[in-house]
Amino acid sequence: MRNTLLALRAGHVFDGTDVGRSGTVLVEDGVIRDVDLTGATPPEHATVRDFGPDAWLLPGLIDAHVHLCWDAGRDAVAHVASDDRDTVLDTARDAAATMLRAGVTTVRDLGDRDFLTLDLRERVPAERRPDIVAAGPPITTRGGHCHFLGGAAEGAAELLAAVRQRAERGCEVVKVMAAGGNMTPGSDALHQQYGLADLRLIVDEAHRLGLRAAAHVHAADTIGDVIEAGFDTIEHFSFFTAEGIALRQELLDEVVRRGIFVSLTVGALPGMVPPSPTAAARIGGLPDLVAKVVASGARVVPGTDAGIEPAKPHDILPQALIQLTEYGMPAIDVLRSATSVAAEAVGRSGRKGVLRAGADADVLVLGDSPLADMSAVTDILAVYRAGRRVR
Ligand SMILES: [Zn+2]
Structure with a gap:
């Protein structure tokens, strides 16, 4: 219904930055009109939904790295790689609905096939999917990591054309496979796919056109070039070497100094099977690395890689938040990382990840305190997307 004032009330409010008590979020036309933390009575004509003294209101969560087109x-x-377009689109539609039910109201899709997430964004109404920041197919080398998604480009002319094509199609971010990956047959995570000059060219053109730039990189040897090229977010940041994981402190320090967002690949169901024995050997050192990155003061956001395998279903983000607390991140910082910080990382600052006048009314209602126990993020009482209740 239009022009109806909705008042969401709960005993606690996390507004994206800080915590307040006895909050009311006033919603009109899909947008937050006001947030009251004084306990004042809502306007008389408002429809009131009071979730009770134990409940928490939070901004809808943001997953900074997902794959809607992948079926998990x-x-x-x-x-x-091979399904027809309609089948892949159905997969993406189901994935989007699954995410919304888990309270994930904004996603950054960092690898679709043939720009299908843009079709999804057009065809499926807002209340049936999260807001989507789309990269389209990742830019990669011929036969390189995830080449089957349709984003192969090499050499200055092709790379510039690839960035411009994404801008014209309506993508808001460019994703580049700076080095290889674990899931593509024939691709080696340690192999650097583009040199510094190419990476710079892509980032500069993306920024010139108002797009952000995200770099996929596991290889320790490639991280320095990714930092130097000026990427806004670094995906995975795993410091893989031939000998296993080896954090380079000077690179982490530089990421902190420059304020580059680190999209940490967290969130997986138990029993995750590594894609290869090499990958299995490498990822043994991941918990220690993640703990160090979290402790460094880097601007960390959770990017789950949802969709790529059975241990990463599309609604895995709440598990990622629980895992971040296990890695030593204070609960309040975990909440910030998946809301206001993530909004900044994906280019939705002020509109998403905050409960503040003028922001979109994407609201998550929990039954208990996520500060006391992060598993409360799975105790969902309601989800609102653009002011409509979707759960
Ligand atoms: Zn990914």
């Missing part, structure tokens, strides 16, 4: 099955790569 054992053969996710084969399906996204």
Whole structure:
């Protein structure tokens, strides 16, 4: 219904930055009109939804790294590479609905096939999907990591054309496979796919056109070039070497100094099967690395890689938040990382990730305190997307 004033009330409010008590979020036309933390009575004509003294109001969560077109099955790569467009679009539609039910109201899709997330954004109404910041197919080398998504480009002319194509199509971010990956047959995570000059060219053109730039990188040897090229977010940041994981403190310090966002690949169901024995050997050192990155003061955001395999279903973000607390991140910082900080990382500052006048009314209502126990993020009483209740 239009022009109806909705008052969401709860005993506690996390507004994206800080915590307040006895809050009321006033919603009109899908947008937050006001947030009251004084306990004042809502306007008389408002429709009041009071979730009670134990409940928490939070901004809807943001997953900074997802794959809507991937079905989270054992053969996710084969399906996204070979299924017909309508089948992939159905997969993406289901994935989007699953995320919304988990309280994930904004996602940054960092690898679709053939720009299908843009079709999804157009065809599916807002209340049935999260807000989508789309990269389209990642830019990669011929036969390189995730080449089957349709984003192969090499050499200055092709790279510039690839960035411009994404801007014209309505993407808001460019994703580049700076080095190889674990899931593509024939790709080696340690192999650098583009040199510094190419990476710079892509980032500069993206920024010139008002797009942000995200770099996929596991390889320790490639991270320095990614930092130097000026990427806004670094995905994975895993410091893989031939000998395992080896954090380079000077690179982490530089990321902190420059304020680059680190999109940490957290969130997985138990029993995750590594894609190869090499990957298995490498990822043994991941918990220690993640703990160090979290403690460094870097601007960390959770990017789950949801969709790529069975351990990463599309609604895995709440698990990622629980894992971040296990890695030593204070609960309040975990909440910030998946709301206001993530909004900044994905280019939605002020509109998403905050409960503040003027922001979109994407609201998550929990039954208990996530500060006391982060598993409360799975105790969902309601989800609102653009002011409409979707759960
Ligand atoms: Zn990914």
